[in-house]
Amino acid sequence: MNWSHYRFVSIWDLAAPPAAVYALLQQVEQYPQWWPQVREVTGVDDTSGTTRIRSFLPYDLVTTIRESRRDPLAGILEVTLTGDLDGWARWTVTPDGAGTRATYEQEVEVRRALMRVLAVPGRPLFRANHALMMRAGHRGLAARLEAV
Numbered sequence: 001m002n003w004s005h006y007r008f009v010s011i012w013d014l015a016a017p018p019a020a021v022y023a024l025l026q027q028v029e030q031y032p033q034w035w036p037q038v039r040e041v042t043g044v045d046d047t048s049g050t051t052r053i054r055s056f057l058p059y060d061l062v063t064t065i066r067e068s069r070r071d072p073l074a075g076i077l078e079v080t081l082t083g084d085l086d087g088w089a090r091w092t093v094t095p096d097g098a099g100t101r102a103t104y105e106q107e108v109e110v111r112r113a114l115m116r117v118l119a120v121p122g123r124p125l126f127r128a129n130h131a132l133m134m135r136a137g138h139r140g141l142a143a144r145l146e147a148v
Helices: 018-025 028-034 113-117 119-147
Strands: 005-014 038-045 048-053 061-071 076-083 085-096 099-110
Touching: 005 119, 018 085, 018 099, 018 119, 028 038, 028 048, 028 119, 061 085, 099 119, 113 119
Parallel strands: none
Antiparallel strands: 005 099, 038 048, 048 061, 061 076, 076 085, 085 099
């Protein structure tokens, strides 16, 4: 088993129409306004940028993101990641009753040296750190959608 490889799936049920959810999720540069752990997003051009993320554990992850798929009709936003994390992340936005289900999937290989050294003993903490980040993002997006 590669202890530095992670696959995450998070499902966010939101009380807003899919178009509104998709519109906010595609504005990556605004994530720091509603997602506390996304500390910084710096655009490089129309389809790429850098992010700095920090959750509960005291370390930052810096990645370059490049858009690989933007399909509003299918409700899909997908990026490739390089840097401290190499891999991909994808949002899939679908109608769910009167609201929306936003599914976040991520498959990455950790490249940050300290995290690789601590891969086996730190894995439960890294997974919990990610879960805390996703929970805060869900709350932040729900609040942002209510304010819009």
